[in-house]
């Protein structure tokens with residue numbers, strides 16, 4: 001069979017899983033409609049599967065009821081798309097008990113395959129450890145948003161260094177360092193020596209050199225593609241990997257295989273692989 | 274399909290950035306292989322020089338040597354420097370059609386008189402004005418170039434004075450709601466437009482005639498903006514407008 005190539009780019013289309021998507025920023029009246037829209041656009045760029053987390057609108061510091069409401073939106077969005085979409089459960093270190101209940105509902109008893117920690121509280125807090133400890137019973141990945149903003153972080157916003165400290169306490173749990181800290185020149189080095197942390201390419205400008213540097217610093221098996229769509233363009237973020245001076249095998253790892261490998265145990269357990 | 278890329282930089286790197294993509298000649302050949310038949314190329318050396326003229330001359334000479342792709346010099350103008358009239362006249366004699374302005378680097382904004390002088394002189398010399406609105410998201414900019422985003426809203430208040438076309442490079446257009454559809458002669462490039470399906474959504478907001486393909490190469494991965502042309506389901510006529518015709522028409526209209 002002839003290899004499909006992207007027009008303009010003249011690059012073969014590689015199978016991709018997008019490890020970072022939201023229903024927020026997508027048009028549609030319901031979670032189902034938003035998911036349909038998101039997947040239509042993903043498919044145009046060879047993205048086979050997306051991982052969605054958090055509902056809409058974005059809430060920095062959700063209370064337990066809001067966590068449940070947002071997780072319900074994601075569960076609804078996943079309903080018709082188990083072959084093409086996966087979900088992480090939105091939790092908050094400020095409410096470890098409620099978060100544990102959400103993990104039981106959405107991961108243990110539901111289809112979700114990991115958790116999303118955002119900016120309610122830094123991941124060095126005791127609540128985070130409690131939540132991660134609980135998740136570790138069921139497998140699944142911990143996705144932690146991280147930034148090192150040149151303009152200053154939010155009070156509850158974790159840095160890659162915070163994440164490395166957390167991840168060292170749970171060496172058997174795979175962690176994803178969302179945005180690679182934003183300022184990736186600094187973020188990559190902060191997680192370099194923590195082997196259970198993967199760095200993620202989503203949600204910053206597609207500045208050339210990022211993905212090559214990520215491979216240099218943490219190795220080709222610890223870099224995963226994500227976009228942060230709908231707020232970000234699938235294209236702008238995917239272009240970081242397609243445009244990188246890497247070989248085809250390295251691009252395949254980053255676009256799909258690395259994420260698939262860390263999710264494999266829980267996907268197999270749920271019959272989703 | 275043929276493309277014109279209106280946002281290319283020939284020399285590199287910016288201070289605080291790594292040099293990516295190899296020497297300029299190699300990068301230009303790669304752009305040509307992706308269907309880019311013409312690029313409008315600026316010079317960071319000119320942007321950072323106390324007087325951009327020597328670096329501009331070098332840029333003009335380098336561009337003259339290229340046919341595939343054709344490379345048009347987008348020369349840097351600092352409108353706060355003296356003899357602006359003479360500078361524009363010299364550039365016109367050298368065949369320059371595009372001037373590139375970077376207000377925060379030279380200490381003015383779009384409400385200030387130097388900007389409007391540049392627009393007036395560009396119109397007189399049948400040139401297109403490009404305004405570089407940002408280098409990168411401020412949250413990730415290295416301290417060496419941490420400049421604020423240029424605010425394009427003064428263009429609206431003085432729309433009647435916009436005698437030359439103004440192309441806003443690296444401007445997140447969705448933030449400025451009604452600016453573009455409301456003001457004649459203002460255009461944006463694709464480089465920093467964000468959001469899933471962004472081009473189709475932007476066309477809904479500002480129309481297909483205001484949008485030009487720009488890759489911001491080599492600072493950004495060129496692939497990022499090429500893939501935007503595929504991400505949205507666009508009618509062929511819109512795709513051709515963004516990729517080629519709008520840029521062509523800008524030069525012809527002048």
Ligand SMILES: [Zn+2]
Nearest residue numbers: 020022203228
């Ligand atoms: Zn996100």
